[in-house]
Amino acid sequence: FYDILTVTAERDNFLVRSFEYFETLWDCLVEKGLAKLFMAEYEGHYIAGTLAFIFGDKAWYMYGASSNEHRNVMPNYLLQWTMIQWAKGKGCSMYDFRGVPGNLTEDNPLYGLYRFKKGFAAEYVEFLGEYDLVYSPFYYKAYNSMEKVYSGGVKKFLRARRKG
The missing domain is CATH 3.40.630.30 (Gcn5-related N-acetyltransferase (GNAT))
Structure with a gap:
């Protein structure tokens, strides 16, 4: 597995x-x-x-x-x-x-996941979701900017390192 x-x-x-x-x-x-x-x-x-x-x-x-x-x-x-x-x-x-995405439009990258699960006659139930409590707007903005960098190259680097 x-x-x-x-x-x-x-x-x-x-x-x-x-x-x-x-x-x-x-x-x-x-x-x-x-x-x-x-x-x-x-x-x-x-x-x-x-x-x-x-x-x-x-x-x-x-x-x-x-x-x-x-x-x-x-x-x-x-x-x-x-x-x-x-x-x-x-x-x-x-x-x-x-989980499925909250934005269920067909252009959402996770729409296929939603369609797969919905194909079993699943009922969509929205729970509280995820929320951020921002203590420092500066650091929060920096974090969100860095998350995009992480999602791109850093994730691939860490995955390659884990294999090696």
Whole structure:
């Protein structure tokens, strides 16, 4: 799963938590039945994986990964359906696909993610969201400027360093 997750991160330009983090998740949640790893196999190779959590009567889709090979067979649809059935079998009354962008226009880079989740007849629920409490406008503006730089080159540098 972790190998496929790093492929996904490289392709979709996001950072991945450490392997040790996922080992801890496994030890603390999967082995206690509070989470489950789902893997999709095609022609003898794992091509996608997901991780779901259960707490009480609610289930959450937490992590998803897909390889660059055989994307045309769309394994994530089957994985999501399998997780929904698993959650229902565990007595869950809610399955949370988790975050989608608040601006749901087709030009939003995450619109495809929204469309994928909405394809399961998911109900869009808006929670509080993320808000910044600004103590220093100067540093806040500097942070926002640097975030753009980080998203570009620094992320790629850190990812390459992590691999090396």
